Amino acid sequence: MTQDVENVRVLIADDHRLFREGVRSLLASLPDVEVVGEAATGDDAVALASTEQPDVVLMDIQMPGLNGIEATRRILAASPHAGIIVLTMFDDDDSVFAAMRAGARGYLLKGADQSELVRAITAVASGEALFSAAIARRLIAFFAGLRGETAAQIAFPDLTEREREVLDLIAQGLNNSQIAQRLFLSGKTVRNHVSNIFSKLQVADRAQAIVRAREAGLGGEKRTPPTQ
Numbered sequence: 001m002t003q004d005v006e007n008v009r010v011l012i013a014d015d016h017r018l019f020r021e022g023v024r025s026l027l028a029s030l031p032d033v034e035v036v037g038e039a040a041t042g043d044d045a046v047a048l049a050s051t052e053q054p055d056v057v058l059m060d061i062q063m064p065g066l067n068g069i070e071a072t073r074r075i076l077a078a079s080p081h082a083g084i085i086v087l088t089m090f091d092d093d094d095s096v097f098a099a100m101r102a103g104a105r106g107y108l109l110k111g112a113d114q115s116e117l118v119r120a121i122t123a124v125a126s127g128e129a130l131f132s133a134a135i136a137r138r139l140i141a142f143f144a145g146l147r148g149e150t151a152a153q154i155a156f157p158d159l160t161e162r163e164r165e166v167l168d169l170i171a172q173g174l175n176n177s178q179i180a181q182r183l184f185l186s187g188k189t190v191r192n193h194v195s196n197i198f199s200k201l202q203v204a205d206r207a208q209a210i211v212r213a214r215e216a217g218l219g220g221e222k223r224t225p226p227t228q
Contacts, residue, residue: 019110024038060088088109
């Protein structure tokens with residue numbers, strides 16, 4: 001960072017006062033970083049992000065009231081330009097991927113050294129993403145473990161095994177009657193599965209479901225979407 005670069009405006013969200021003070025003290029020593037606010041709760045973080053419009057938010061996960069994941073989601077819904085860096089003690093897969101799904105562009109553990117934090121702020125303020133070495137290793141291990149899973153399991157974890165099977169056949173261009181014959185199910189059962197799939201995928205019709213499925217690599221040969 002240099003004096004010629006416009007200040008990076010940072011919001012610190014953490015329920016531990018001493019930790020916030022330590023981070024603020026560190027950032028105060030940097031010439032091109034300005035701490036524009038501190039929040040002790042997720043609700044305060046959302047409110048301050050709305051009024052202060054920070055470039056970067058350092059977000060803890062576990063805070064009173066609104067947690068950091070939901071706060072991240074709400075901040076980005078209102079201010080998509082903001083870069084969220086999760087700064088937490090939690091390094092489990094659920095926390096990491098929940099933060100990524102919410103839109104966080106950085107994930108550091110609270111044991112990270114000062115240079116790593118500064119590097120993350122600089123990267124995220126520039127529109128990049130940065131994860132600590134420990135988190136990067138977890139991501140690599142996680143994705144390596146997905147090799148045996150199907151595309152539908154990865155892309156649509158909320159679907160049951162049968163619903164994923166039905167979705168794959170929908171993506172192949174089969175209508176309900178053909179799916180019923182293929183899976184030895186009643187027409188009513190297939191209709192129920194299709195309805196559940198539409199609901200879970202948040203799609204309005206069969207054509208949209210086919211698009212979502214094929215984007216995930218399902219369906220094999222591409223065919224013309226059938227009518228209901």
